[in-house]
Amino acid sequence: MKRALENIEEQYKTFQILNEEGKVVNEEAMPELSDEELKEIMYRMVYTRILDQRSIALNRQGRLGFYAPTAGQEASQLGTQFALEKEDFILPGYRDVPQLIWHGLPLYQAFLFSRGHFHGNQFPEGVNALSPQIIIGAQYTQAAGVAMGMKKRGQKSVAITYTGDGGTSQGDFYEGINFAGAYKSPAIFVVQNNRFAISVPVEKQTAAQTLAQKAVAAGIEGIQVDGMDVLAVYAATKEARERAINGEGPTLIETLTYRYGPHTMAGDDPTRYRTEEEDSEWEKKDPIVRFRKFLEEKGLWSEEEENEVIEKAKEEIKAAIKKTDEQPKQKVSDLINNMYEELPAHLAEQLEEYKEKESN
């Protein structure tokens, strides 16, 4: 009698292309990327790391609002996003703002989202996405619907959605992957396993050895990827996208990653649940450090170039914050007007009341 859990490790071996030293360990899996594209990936990762640092600083100065730090997860976030086309649709979690930015969301709108201004979610035409989801897992069922819609329209595009290790415990996680599997919808379900759901470690989240294996119950493909290796993340996503648009159904991608910072900037203290040893263990796996080594080896990257990116990022962030500051203040009357296509009588009455208040 064969048991379901036999050989899980063998079946869900972590897919890796670049090791921690930046050496290619899996030549045959190397994705086809031009030098320019490789440099663009590095550019985006460095830029996003600076954005994270600046966002944390701004938050501490009381100038940003809600913010979920991203450092450590750049390869998982940007490696998946880099495999997408403009027409693909992103359903992010609240930590997945970088993917939206590289999909076309202007920086100042990302800041407005943090500040709690609805203009942050008024995406420009052509930015195919929903705003960051707050409820853990809700985006998984919605992604199944977006993908179903694309298939019905005969489009060659995919829906990609993100959650974390904690998200895989939600009912919506299973419902989403199961629906997408049943209809063979072109969806990519990404689980960024950063080991902690706020403070609860993944070992307490589930008895499952990997999160990728959860795909099997839904009858879909699942793969565990080194989430600190941007080439592996990119290659896995690219393949999942190909399969999806070829009608071969959805894929669940688990990326093994780590958030260096707190869960959010609203008072979470990771020293209560993580050790310094663990932190430094993961920092050795850093996605930017290893990719830098890889690019330098190829003669594609230099310290000078990196400093240029850092300066550019700082300049653009500064300009974006200025633009954020210049946005008109949000009014309750605007919110009332955004409830329905046509204002019902009870809200029309309340609108008058708030217009009156706001004119004082």
Added chain:
Amino acid sequence: MAQMTMIQAITDALRVELKNDENVLVFGEDVGQNGGVFRATEGLQAEFGEERVFDTPLAESAIAGIAVGLSTQGFRPVPEIQFFGFVYEAMDAINGQMARLRYRSGNTQNAPVTIRSPFGGGVHTPELHADSLEGLVAQQPGIKVVIPSGPYDAKGLLIQSIRDNDPVVFLEHMKLYRSFREEVPEGEYTIELGKANVVREGKDVTLVAYGAMVQASLKAAEELEKDGIDAEVIDLRTVMPVDFETIIQSVEKTNRMVMVQEAQRQAGMASYIVSNVQEKAILHLEAPILTVAAPDTVYAFTQAEEVWLPNYNDIIDKVNKVVNF
């Protein structure tokens, strides 16, 4: 014109809209080949194909969740929740997500979804099939809630709900599905959402009701007429938003009101409606507004169902109290 039951009128409305707009999709548990557990979608899959009318896996949260996703791709989803008591499974997907999409996106995205679902008591179902949970969705800003009281209204309101660009929860009282027939025009016609219907004019007291309680109120009004009490009956049709204008106009004429709902006193629409009416019309009232509702227990076990559910005698009692106040 044909004589139709409410269930036939609903099927007819779905057929009209499936024909009228290729973006309309009808889906849910057992709605495909089986035609729905009440046969509301009878024959629709055969007529429009599996791409337009389809069965889903058995999970209410995802049924509502895919409706949101499909909305982003320009579809007009009409999902069915097999019984509205099962909606608890989908509460985040509906109240937490669908209802907020327009607001959250600053009016750049919307979910033109119509969730159809049977509800209501008196048909001896097992637990969690018959509850009146309209209040749960009506309390969430961003949703409209429509409850027809018969075949003619059901068709016109359902067509209008499907065409509406905001989420609509369309609740179909199970007892009304086959209890009577009405003349229902062929083809398309619509009934405006958010507008109540004065189904019986009267001068002594206003009965405000919706769903199956409209029939009970009409029956009560007939009985009351024998005692010389002339009751006006208002069928809300849409319970969110509420047409207060029509209610207030009536109360200004009759100076008395009884609110009638099948839901428990603490649930449903009664508290919201009564508080608004007293705010807007207190000086026209000659008696307190009384409410006919079910007791504040969990929905009755079937053996006690008939007593638990409000009926026309309960309405007559309350009317006598306000008239003789």
